[in-house]
Amino acid sequence: MSDELVLHVKDLYVNFYTYEGIVKALDGVEMFLRRGDTMGVVGETGCGKSVTAKSILRLIEAPGRLDDGQILFFDQDFETKETIELDLAKLELEEMLEIRGNRISIVFQDPATYPNPVFRIGDQIAEVIELHQNLAMDVLYMKIAKLELTLSEATSDENRAEIEGKISYYRQQLDDPPEPDKKSMREAAKLKAIEMLRLVRMPAPEQVVNQYPHELSGGMRQRALIAMSLACNPSILICDEATTALDVTVQAQVLLLLNQLKAEIGTSIIVITHDMGVVAETCNWVNVMYAGTTVESCATEEIFAKPLHPYTAGLLIAVPKLHEVKDRLPQIRGTVPNLITPPTGCRFHPRCDYATSVCKEKKPLLEELEPGHWVACHHPLRS
Amino acid sequence: MKLRDFVLRRIILAIPVIFGVLTITWFLSYVVGDPLAMYVTERTPDAAIPGIIRARGLDAPLVVQYFLYLTALFQGDWGVSTTTGADQPVLTVLARLFPATIELSIVAMSIAIVLGIPLGIISATRKDKAADHVTRVFALIGVSMPIFWFGLMLKYVLFYQLSVWDLPHLPGGDRYNFRAFGSWQPTTGFLLIDSLLFEHNPALFLDAVVHLIMPAFCLGYITLAIITRMMRSSMLEVIKEDYITLAKSKGLSERVVIYKHALRNALIPTVTVIGLAFGGLITGAVLTETIFNWPGLGRWATNSILNSDIAAINGFTLLVAFIFVIANFIVDMIYGVLDPRIRFG
Numbered sequence: 125m126s127d128e129l130v131l132h133v134k135d136l137y138v139n140f141y142t143y144e145g146i147v148k149a150l151d152g153v154e155m156f157l158r159r160g161d162t163m164g165v166v167g168e169t170g171c172g173k174s175v176t177a178k179s180i181l182r183l184i185e186a187p188g189r190l191d192d193g194q195i196l197f198f199d200q201d202f203e204t205k206e207t208i209e210l211d212l213a214k215l216e217l218e219e220m221l222e223i224r225g226n227r228i229s230i231v232f233q234d235p236a237t238y239p240n241p242v243f244r245i246g247d248q249i250a251e252v253i254e255l256h257q258n259l260a261m262d263v264l265y266m267k268i269a270k271l272e273l274t275l276s277e278a279t280s281d282e283n284r285a286e287i288e289g290k291i292s293y294y295r296q297q298l299d300d301p302p303e304p305d306k307k308s309m310r311e312a313a314k315l316k317a318i319e320m321l322r323l324v325r326m327p328a329p330e331q332v333v334n335q336y337p338h339e340l341s342g343g344m345r346q347r348a349l350i351a352m353s354l355a356c357n358p359s360i361l362i363c364d365e366a367t368t369a370l371d372v373t374v375q376a377q378v379l380l381l382l383n384q385l386k387a388e389i390g391t392s393i394i395v396i397t398h399d400m401g402v403v404a405e406t407c408n409w410v411n412v413m414y415a416g417t418t419v420e421s422c423a424t425e426e427i428f429a430k431p432l433h434p435y436t437a438g439l440l441i442a443v444p445k446l447h448e449v450k451d452r453l454p455q456i457r458g459t460v461p462n463l464i465t466p467p468t469g470c471r472f473h474p475r476c477d478y479a480t481s482v483c484k485e486k487k488p489l490l491e492e493l494e495p496g497h498w499v500a501c502h503h504p505l506r507s
Numbered sequence: 508m509k510l511r512d513f514v515l516r517r518i519i520l521a522i523p524v525i526f527g528v529l530t531i532t533w534f535l536s537y538v539v540g541d542p543l544a545m546y547v548t549e550r551t552p553d554a555a556i557p558g559i560i561r562a563r564g565l566d567a568p569l570v571v572q573y574f575l576y577l578t579a580l581f582q583g584d585w586g587v588s589t590t591t592g593a594d595q596p597v598l599t600v601l602a603r604l605f606p607a608t609i610e611l612s613i614v615a616m617s618i619a620i621v622l623g624i625p626l627g628i629i630s631a632t633r634k635d636k637a638a639d640h641v642t643r644v645f646a647l648i649g650v651s652m653p654i655f656w657f658g659l660m661l662k663y664v665l666f667y668q669l670s671v672w673d674l675p676h677l678p679g680g681d682r683y684n685f686r687a688f689g690s691w692q693p694t695t696g697f698l699l700i701d702s703l704l705f706e707h708n709p710a711l712f713l714d715a716v717v718h719l720i721m722p723a724f725c726l727g728y729i730t731l732a733i734i735t736r737m738m739r740s741s742m743l744e745v746i747k748e749d750y751i752t753l754a755k756s757k758g759l760s761e762r763v764v765i766y767k768h769a770l771r772n773a774l775i776p777t778v779t780v781i782g783l784a785f786g787g788l789i790t791g792a793v794l795t796e797t798i799f800n801w802p803g804l805g806r807w808a809t810n811s812i813l814n815s816d817i818a819a820i821n822g823f824t825l826l827v828a829f830i831f832v833i834a835n836f837i838v839d840m841i842y843g844v845l846d847p848r849i850r851f852g
Contacts, residue, residue, distance in 0.1 A: 181756055183752060183755055183756060220758075221758045221759070221760060222758065223758070224755070224756055224757060224758035225756060225757035225758035225759075226758055229756065229757075230756045232749065232752070232753060232756075234749065237748065237749040237750065238749045238750055238752075238753045239750060239753070240750040240753070240754065240768050240772070241750070241772070241846070241847070241848060242771050242772055242845060242846055242847060243768075243771075251757065251759070252757045252758070255757065255758055255759065256758060336847040336848070338847070338848050349753075352757070
């Protein structure tokens, strides 16, 4: 793990302009992801986790609008290894299309509704490969492999000579591959799709590519979606509640898979969840969100050992523990605020036991209170 | 073969439908009119009537008559129609008039589909913008305007007024210009096909096309409006679906997302409407054919009803039932192509 950042979300504001009023969904969100990290983003429903994820990919739709802030993406050039800095918040749509599914990709929550029901799994994966990758080399390798197969079955010498001639012709082209035609590109993309399905441990990938989403189970569909999002070796993979809709055993398999894949292809991962267990199991960094703001950001062990923000502490107390017998689970008093008329100052103050007058007036900024531990609170615990 | 089973099952399911239609129409036609009426005139002597009753088998019990009717039907004898003047077998009349109606309906349907689907997509993708408002008003007029009034207005403006001002105008009726081309020998009965393939007369083809424009648009406008509205609403529904978000997250352009990922899903409800509307077009042709003097089934069917020409009414109803069944069969096949979940299900 290096200290090099791959993503830095700075002071992000997203508002939804609805008939009832302006929903201030994100109010200065801060988030940073280091290369190779798995970062968990936790918080209650409606705290802006998914909106942040969608903002990163600029998938916020009307009536929502990204009003202010920066989303800095530090992408490494494949050949020169140079780092390119892009502000995704200001990118043109055409440039954004190059990023989506290619450099940054996302796995969504519900495997039942996210695959397109009318296209084959293989075609849906191949589509993203065809869109973003230069398949010229793959097409040549595919042609050579095919010819070698016929060569091993060829009987007459005349045939063999002809096939060998063709093979060496294609070999020569490998240095400077010509633009392949659409049909062989599609074929090569499909072969790659099988490869991707194999990578996500899909049983019988050769059959699955030709199947439709409704023919697969939820866990298999989620694997297919993961294969789709990993197809172009993205720098960042965002898992937006990717395991929430799955049952516990499948959830464990998918989490294990994600951790293994991270090591294999070196992707940084953002895991959005409200399950502290998932965070503990998969993430080495945690970002806690509350009502559209980042309240705490630190290493996973740190957050479980000594949370500094009262909200985080409240969340952790609310998690039931195996060895305790309790009639009633502890909870954070009050409810999530209405984001059309959010509380002034610190958005958590009406529910906070430590709130004072300053919390009502001034919005706390995210500060590094201890080395590697960022908190946005006027009265952090134990400080 | 799963596909063969699917087709076979569809055909077997169609049999009770057709059978039900012909049973109900046959009995109904006896309820609403006197079956004798079509065989007698004011000048028929009273003494001849018992002879006619016996000759036509009208003295047999109703059930026996019904079975005689069924037997004849399967032998290709659909009865005799008196509406066109001289006695003519119903099948012959149908064969002569049907191509004109189906030609008009197919062209009307093509106009409705070719314009309706893109208009619906444009309307949905530019929701609440100018293009959407214009399309919605256009569609609203289409579903609200009675066909007879619209036909007359079209004719009044595009034929009468333009010809009064000595401007180029569309023909006011008929299938082609009889004075210029004389009579033609129907091979398939479709003038558009016959004129090119058998008569080798491109001028006649063009003339037929010009004659088709107004009646086809008049007939197709309602269907066009229905398709546009259906396409718009199902497109709006589909672009909110999760798989559209997924398609966007892959980096696909707006065009690919809409025309590949959304369109195919949005077409499914639209295809249903198209299938049902096609049967409606055949029957809806009645008014259009009357306004534009189109030599099709519609006018003949109206006159048959007025004359209580039972054999003709039954024949026409049976034919329309067949078309409905075939149209829905095609719709089911298209469903299967569009949506793998329905495929051979």
